[in-house]
Every structure is written in structure tokens, then in C-alpha cells.
Amino acid sequence: MSNQQIERIFGKRGLIVSCQALEDEPLHGGDAMAKMAKAAHQSGAIGIRTNGVADILAIKEAVDLPVIGLIKRNIPGSDVFITPTLDEVKAIIEAGAEIVALDITDREDRLAQAALLIEYAHLAGAAVMADVSTFEEGIAAEKLGADFIGTTLSGYTPYSTQLKGPDFDLIRRLSEAVQVPVVAEGRIWTPEEAAKALEAGATYVVVGSAITRPQLITARYVEAVQKVVG
Numbered sequence: 564m565s566n567q568q569i570e571r572i573f574g575k576r577g578l579i580v581s582c583q584a585l586e587d588e589p590l591h592g593g594d595a596m597a598k599m600a601k602a603a604h605q606s607g608a609i610g611i612r613t614n615g616v617a618d619i620l621a622i623k624e625a626v627d628l629p630v631i632g633l634i635k636r637n638i639p640g641s642d643v644f645i646t647p648t649l650d651e652v653k654a655i656i657e658a659g660a661e662i663v664a665l666d667i668t669d670r671e672d673r674l675a676q677a678a679l680l681i682e683y684a685h686l687a688g689a690a691v692m693a694d695v696s697t698f699e700e701g702i703a704a705e706k707l708g709a710d711f712i713g714t715t716l717s718g719y720t721p722y723s724t725q726l727k728g729p730d731f732d733l734i735r736r737l738s739e740a741v742q743v744p745v746v747a748e749g750r751i752w753t754p755e756e757a758a759k760a761l762e763a764g765a766t767y768v769v770v771g772s773a774i775t776r777p778q779l780i781t782a783r784y785v786e787a788v789q790k791v792v793g
């Protein structure tokens with residue numbers, strides 16, 4: 564997929580809102596994520612990232628925005644949980660997502676497997692976003708043919724940098740080194756951080772929990788309040 568084709572997916576740089584609620588989260592099920600996507604659209608988001616066939620379908624029905632789809636699945640004995648196998652890649656594309664998000668990390672023979680998943684997605688007409696955790700994985704993902712490189716998994720593999728906030732260093736280094744668009748993602752909580760991620764060179768910025776996980780937003784307020792009231 565050429566850079567021009569990618570440009571056609573989103574049209575411009577900007578904010579992508581991740582609308583995800585797993586089974587154990589209060590907003591799981593029903594039309595909650597479609598409503599979140601509508602709210603994001605109304606306020607100028609240029610794309611949506613979402614998990615699972617039901618939410619991809621519901622969001623595609625609710626808003627006319629490009630969707631980055633993923634399926635989180637835990638496989639016993641494996642640490643790879645974002646779109647682990649070809650079954651999930653197929654389901655995401657069939658549900659109508661333009662972009663498939665995949666774990667492309669250097670563990671468990673994942674790089675070899677990712678090459679096949681990327682090839683399948685491309686043949687089916689979809690683009691691929693590589694969710695990486697380190698600079699080296701971003702470089703490897705581009706070589707494998709990923710169309711977007713996301714910093715999604717920085718801090719979520721044991722060997723990557725563990726930070727409380729966004730990994731701006733990784734965003735900057737990847738943006739300087741790869742030709743494909745870099746997507747800044749992970750622990751971006753404030754509008755200022757989102758802007759900083761773009762200033763660091765990212766083409767897109769994904770914000771999830773800070774916009775769409777009310778239980779985590781509430782927890783931050785409660786923590787601050789409790790410091791005062793005990």
C-alpha cells in the first residue's frame with residue numbers, strides 16, 4: 564500500500580479515538596462504543612480504533628470514519644494478544660475495518676507470523692497498523708510491509724521502556740527513521756500530550772482511556788481528591 568493510498572484513508576493528520584470496552588469493563592456491550600464513536604466524530608476525530616467484530620460493525624454503521632480494527636484474544640502459553648492469528652485478521656476485514664492492528668513484536672516467532680498476516684491483509688485490500696513496543700520492532704515492522712507503525716505496546720512488553728506517560732522518545736525516533744506514518748498511542752491523557760506527540764513527528768495520535776474509559780477517568784479524580792480528604 565503506497566503512502567498516497569494511506570493518505571486517502573484518513574485524508575489528513577489528526578486525532579483517532581480508541582473506543583474499547585472489554586468484557587470486564589462497565590461499558591462493554593450494547594451500543595456504548597458506537598455512541599462513543601459518534602461523540603468522537605461530532606468533535607472532529609478523523610478515525611476510530613476499536614476491538615472486536617460487534618463493535619467494528621456497530622461503529623461502521625454509526626459513523627462514516629475509517630476504522631482501525633483489532634481483536635484481543637488471549638491464547639494460553641502466549642503473551643501476544645492483539646490480533647494473534649489469521650482468524651482474527653479475517654474477521655476484522657470482513658467486519659469492514661480499513662486497517663488491521665496487529666502485534667508486531669520480536670517474541671515467540673511473531674515477526675515471521677506477522678509477515679504472513681500482513682500479506683493476507685494486503686491481498687484482501689486492507690492496510691496494517693503494527694503495534695510495536697520498541698524502536699527495533701518498528702523498523703522490523705516497516706520492513707515486513709506494515710503501513711502504519713504504532714507505539715501502542717511500549718511499556719507492555721517486559722523488555723520495553725516502562726513509563727507512566729507516553730513514550731515520546733520512541734515516537735520521535737520512529738518518526739525520524741521510518742517512511743510510513745507513525746501513530747502515537749499509549750497513555751496519552753491530556754490534549755497537550757496529544758499535541759506534543761504530533762510535534763514529535765507522529766502523523767496520527769490515538770487516545771483511548773482518557774476519552775472512552777470512564778472508570779479510569781473517575782479513578783484519577785478519586786485519587787486526586789483522596790489526597791485531600793484522605
Ligand SMILES: CC(=O)N[C@H](C=O)[C@@H](O)[C@H](O)[C@H](O)COP(=O)(O)O
Nearest residue numbers: 581715719749750751770771772773
Ligand atoms: C496495551 C493495550 O492493550 N492497548 C490497547 C490497544 O488497543 C488498548 O487497551 C488501549 O486503550 C489503546 O492502546 C489506547 O491507549 P490508551 O488507552 O492508553 O490511550
